[in-house]
Amino acid sequence: MLPFSRVAILGLGLIGSSVARAIRAAMPTVRLSGSDADPAVRARVIELDILDDVADGAGAAVVDADLVILCVPVGAMAAVAAEIAPELSPGTVISDVGSVKGQVLADLTAALPGMAIIPAHPVAGTENSGPDAGFATLFRNRWCIITPANDADPLAVERVKSFWTAIGSNVEVMDARHHDLVLAVTSHLPHLIAYTIVSTASDLEDVTRSEVIKYSAGGFRDFTRIAASDPTMWRDVFLSNKEAVLETLQRFSEDLSALQRAIRWNDGDALHTLFTRSRAVRRAIIDAGQDTAAADFGREHE
Amino acid sequence: MLPFSRVAILGLGLIGSSVARAIRAAMPTVRLSGSDADPAVRARVIELDILDDVADGAGAAVVDADLVILCVPVGAMAAVAAEIAPELSPGTVISDVGSVKGQVLADLTAALPGMAIIPAHPVAGTENSGPDAGFATLFRNRWCIITPANDADPLAVERVKSFWTAIGSNVEVMDARHHDLVLAVTSHLPHLIAYTIVSTASDLEDVTRSEVIKYSAGGFRDFTRIAASDPTMWRDVFLSNKEAVLETLQRFSEDLSALQRAIRWNDGDALHTLFTRSRAVRRAIIDAGQDTAAADFGREHE
Numbered sequence: 001m002l003p004f005s006r007v008a009i010l011g012l013g014l015i016g017s018s019v020a021r022a023i024r025a026a027m028p029t030v031r032l033s034g035s036d037a038d039p040a041v042r043a044r045v046i047e048l049d050i051l052d053d054v055a056d057g058a059g060a061a062v063v064d065a066d067l068v069i070l071c072v073p074v075g076a077m078a079a080v081a082a083e084i085a086p087e088l089s090p091g092t093v094i095s096d097v098g099s100v101k102g103q104v105l106a107d108l109t110a111a112l113p114g115m116a117i118i119p120a121h122p123v124a125g126t127e128n129s130g131p132d133a134g135f136a137t138l139f140r141n142r143w144c145i146i147t148p149a150n151d152a153d154p155l156a157v158e159r160v161k162s163f164w165t166a167i168g169s170n171v172e173v174m175d176a177r178h179h180d181l182v183l184a185v186t187s188h189l190p191h192l193i194a195y196t197i198v199s200t201a202s203d204l205e206d207v208t209r210s211e212v213i214k215y216s217a218g219g220f221r222d223f224t225r226i227a228a229s230d231p232t233m234w235r236d237v238f239l240s241n242k243e244a245v246l247e248t249l250q251r252f253s254e255d256l257s258a259l260q261r262a263i264r265w266n267d268g269d270a271l272h273t274l275f276t277r278s279r280a281v282r283r284a285i286i287d288a289g290q291d292t293a294a295a296d297f298g299r300e301h302e
Numbered sequence: 303m304l305p306f307s308r309v310a311i312l313g314l315g316l317i318g319s320s321v322a323r324a325i326r327a328a329m330p331t332v333r334l335s336g337s338d339a340d341p342a343v344r345a346r347v348i349e350l351d352i353l354d355d356v357a358d359g360a361g362a363a364v365v366d367a368d369l370v371i372l373c374v375p376v377g378a379m380a381a382v383a384a385e386i387a388p389e390l391s392p393g394t395v396i397s398d399v400g401s402v403k404g405q406v407l408a409d410l411t412a413a414l415p416g417m418a419i420i421p422a423h424p425v426a427g428t429e430n431s432g433p434d435a436g437f438a439t440l441f442r443n444r445w446c447i448i449t450p451a452n453d454a455d456p457l458a459v460e461r462v463k464s465f466w467t468a469i470g471s472n473v474e475v476m477d478a479r480h481h482d483l484v485l486a487v488t489s490h491l492p493h494l495i496a497y498t499i500v501s502t503a504s505d506l507e508d509v510t511r512s513e514v515i516k517y518s519a520g521g522f523r524d525f526t527r528i529a530a531s532d533p534t535m536w537r538d539v540f541l542s543n544k545e546a547v548l549e550t551l552q553r554f555s556e557d558l559s560a561l562q563r564a565i566r567w568n569d570g571d572a573l574h575t576l577f578t579r580s581r582a583v584r585r586a587i588i589d590a591g592q593d594t595a596a597a598d599f600g601r602e603h604e
Contacts, residue, residue, distance in 0.1 A: 185522070
């Protein structure tokens with residue numbers, strides 16, 4: 001038994017197009033519709049042939065769907081929800097893939113009163129954007145966090161869980177507020193720092209941009225990958241999870257000051273102790289199947 | 303014509319053992335000797351059979367060598383130089399692979415008066431350590447920066463350049479002080495930040511360590527790679543390049559504060575502008591052949 005038989009995907013970028021491909025691969029009998037605000041994206045998705053029906057508008061795409069997944073930037077959720085509200089059938093489950101959950105749960109609940117709203121966040125992605133960047137295996141062995149309201153219909157929660165399990169994810173159910181705190185640390189802060197260091201490196205007077213590029217293999221290049229992620233998506237994430245991001249950032253700044261002080265005062269023991277501890281964290285991530293054990297992320301040498 | 307015919311490698315970890323393997327691959331007639339302060343490493347290198355002769359001490363390893371490469375942590379350079387001083391033949395070229403060059407040039411010059419000292423820094427590595435982690439292609443298409451003193455013998459500089467070119471590197475000659483400023487940005491600051499964020503994430507009360515591990519694919523896991531690098535090496539780097547690291551760190555902190563303020567005051571335009579700029583830097587690094595164009599560093603997605 002499939003959890004859903006007619007799925008509508010709104011927003012056909014990296015994540016939306018990957019969801020479509022993953023459904024095609026895992027549940028080929030599901031009827032897939034979708035739309036995107038950008039006509040060029042819609043035209044490309046038709047060429048790619050990853051949906052049964054690409055509608056010109058979000059409203060038309062959701063007619064008759066039993067699952068609607070919003071794959072738009074977090075700041076666009078409320079507007080898209082308002083746009084589809086008149087077209088939804090009773091009993092349709094509404095979900096999303098946003099990286100912030102408290103704001104999205106509030107926005108969808110306000111725009112779609114009485115509907116089954118089961119927000120979700122697949123913790124997966126790449127630095128690339130757009131429908132060509134998607135692929136069917138993006139969610140395999142990655143966690144998908146589902147953050148229903150306390151009074152959500154348990155059956156709808158189960159169906160969304162089954163859906164993500166079917167396309168290869170591990171599933172966890174969590175309070176939206178806790179999700180936003182956890183992801184502030186594991187995702188939002190890393191992106192913020194990556195964007196910052198790229199900016200710092202670009203603005204130096206004594207070191208040229210060409211030198212930064214040439215010698216980036218010393219570590220800098222690692223940061224540029226996540227700093228190449230979609231600017232609109234990330235602007236919305238930081239503005240929608242402001243409280244948790246600022247709190248986490250404050251802690252990071254304090255820790256950075258402590259390290260700065262250890263360097264200034266030649267406290268080699270403090271540095272060594274801290275640096276030693278990091279190896280265990282890396283090892284745990286590899287053991288949990290959340291990163292490759294291959295050296296240098298398995299990058300090609302040659 | 304080979305630039306050197308008898309090479310001694312002191313320190314047989316990731317970099318030293320990779321240099322040995324690269325020489326074997328590119329210049330198989332070179333006679334290779336070496337040593338390591340750790341008896342277990344020496345024993346393992348004998349098993350790996352990557353040197354012609356593994357000596358019990360640094361002094362014995364350098365006898366008759368025409369090139370000696372110190373592949374030890376930056377803080378150990380002075381002591382190793384003092385140890386080998388009595389055994390060196392006149393005309394032997396002394397080089398190293400340290401990530402800091404001003405301090406190393408000063409230390410080697412003081413310990414080895416009258417010798418040809420040509421410091422070098424191959425901007426290459428992985429997060430792994432020890433002789434098993436090395437491989438022959440580590441330096442291919444990576445930059446090696448050579449930082450001779452102003453009065454260095456030009457012929458010795460040319461020979462060291464030829465050596466690194468022969469094992470696949472691109473070579474640049476640079477003032478040691480400028481090297482330390484450039485690498486503070488492209489390597490030392492990234493490592494410092496990576497170590498800090500791993501520490502911040504490990505110390506939260508409201509988010510468990512298990513959650514940090516599970517949801518690390520949101521970005522955090524990228525930082526844990528370079529934060530798994532050798533603690534002794536990195537302690538020495540920060541203490542030996544203190545001035546440039548602290549200056550760069552101060553600029554980073556200012557940029558981070560500006561971003562923090564933009565979030566607090568909902569300045570979405572400032573965020574979007576900054577985030578958009580980062581993509582060009584990533585693209586330039588890929589175009590320069592210093593990172594893979596493959597999504598997600600080419601990590602396997604099943």
